[in-house]
Amino acid sequence: MSSLSLPAAELIAQTFACVLYGIYLVTLGIAGRLLLTTDSGRRWRRRSEIKWVMVVVSGLLFVNSTLDLVVATITLVQAFVLYTGPGGATHIFTHGSGWQTMIKSFCVPFQTLLGDGILIYRCWFLWNKSWLVIALPFLIWLTNVACTMRFLDLLAQASQGLIISSAIQPWGQAFWSMTICINIMTTSLIVGRIWIVDRQNKKYGVDTVSTYGRPRSTLSLAMRNIIESGMIYTVVSIFTLATYTIQSTLHYPASALEIHSVGITFNLILIRGAQTTRPRPDVAVSVPFHVSQTQTHATTGGGDGNDLFALSRLDKESQFAPAERT
Template sequence: MAITFDVTAAQIVGLFMECILYGVYLVSLGYCLRALLLDPFEQGLQRKKHINWVMLVVALLLCLFATLDVAFGLRHNLDAFSYYHGPGGATEELNDISYWVNVMKTADYVAQTFIGDGMLIYRCYIVYEKNWKIVIPSILFWLGGSVCGALLTYTFATLRSPALIDTSKAVPYVDTMIALSLTMNTLTTALIVGKIWSVDRQNATLMSNTTANAIRTSKLHRVMRIIIESAALYTISTLIFVITYVAGSNANYGTSDNVVQIIGISFNLIIIRVDAGKSYNGRIAESSTNLSSRQQPRNKPQSFPLSLFNTTTDSALNSNSDSEFTGRKGITLDVDVVHKYDDLEQGTNVTGESALKPLSSV
């Protein structure tokens, strides 16, 4: 006798998968909040003016929606397997796509995607020194996907007949929303990585100091890896959801729930990895003697911005002034942010995204 993956089994397995990822998410959230709230050099809370409130608020919002999604999933399973005693049993209960829990889970998915994609666009905007023209196509894709998500939620809320998530009335909205989201993520990530690669190439051409050039190149490469890996994590999880949805498998319940958690995990991991690099670079800067003409205080180590310099003289590299170098084309990117605590977090993200911020926008 063939075993079918019916909606009851799919809901149980989906909740199990999401709970595992939710545990991973909570651990990453703890480290993320530590990076945002604690001073890595003074071993205490950061001052209010140093806290990146934008990233903190976004992290808390992603936590809210990730938690609600798990709670709604648990409530739905309790309703189906424990509280409902009508005809058709659990299958009949889970087939009601217009039930308020299903509608709220759909809204939760849309909201989480909206925030994650919006942060990716914001990072791109920051990396390009707040040049809004660069992100116009990404914004259009983002708004289009959000509208489709809102229409999908409305469709589920007003569909007064038994149906699953892949009902024909919802397919156009789901397909369009996912296609626009994937296109936006690919385009925006490519823009960010392209900008970093361009600065890397120009630095390699203009800088005569090979030691400093190697430091800046290695840091730019690290930033590019963080962005690409985060984008890949989100994109792969979304593609898995698309495959299960197109195939008409009930596994799409679990894969869509997983995307909600992975958006938050990706966001947290970028901040965690950037903070780890910042702390490491701070320790290196404190003990370094060949890159600074005089000793820096322990709570204020020297920052080495990755910039397109006007000059390549050693005196510029050895300066320990609080002012940062400004590129001849207006490109100034600080990627270790030892001296400016919030630069990297201001330019980081959830869905696979940049960890850079131009110093001119600080």
């Protein structure tokens, strides 16, 4: 066990949670504006223009992270202010197998499952809605759902509320290990898809070049965005798994990092993705004279940002192809 006491670990976790929640709210406000209004912000999007999957996920992430913060605050008040019995604050944290512990223990895996689920959805969407591509990540995700249910069932039966107790530790280790696997697989598949389309565009002459002569590929920016966000998520998950495995009280601050990093990275992908689709005055686009006869429309600039789910821009940029020979 770590030399850090449980009350101290809970206080540090709450400090991290409050700071990250503030950052999350800022990114949520920006992402929400992009989701619900046009790029210019002059009008609300029509219902047909709104990406409802992203809106619903954003709402669930917000409600869940807020619930976790509120319950953690209530627990701290009970431990350090209201409770005056033997054992002090430690007694509340170690014998809190009531509704507070159950809700807090539900919020973290639920937030993680949402983050993993949206990664799988993005992967499925970009690979032309191929179920074969996401078969393995999706099966692991379903296994993680079952693992979470078993984890919570054991926790409800535990005599103490510590989520690092030996009875349920293997289930927690399995959950975080599978979370890391899902993140690595889906991020690699998404980046691989973007890279393939980017190579095809360059091969067919669809290149975005700045007026200063420096190549500037929108898909390259999207690929970097996904890699950076995936690295943040993966590093935090690895840290959470490590602290959980060694049964350290640092697992509590790690869980606070995890639950809010999911929402922050989700919002950053939307924000940075939308920025890459906006037209820039210093950018010129070079496209071939002929395009495929099956092409119905194509977008070379950012347009109005009608498709806020920025990664679906692949459908637009990959439509360019050499003229069909007859």
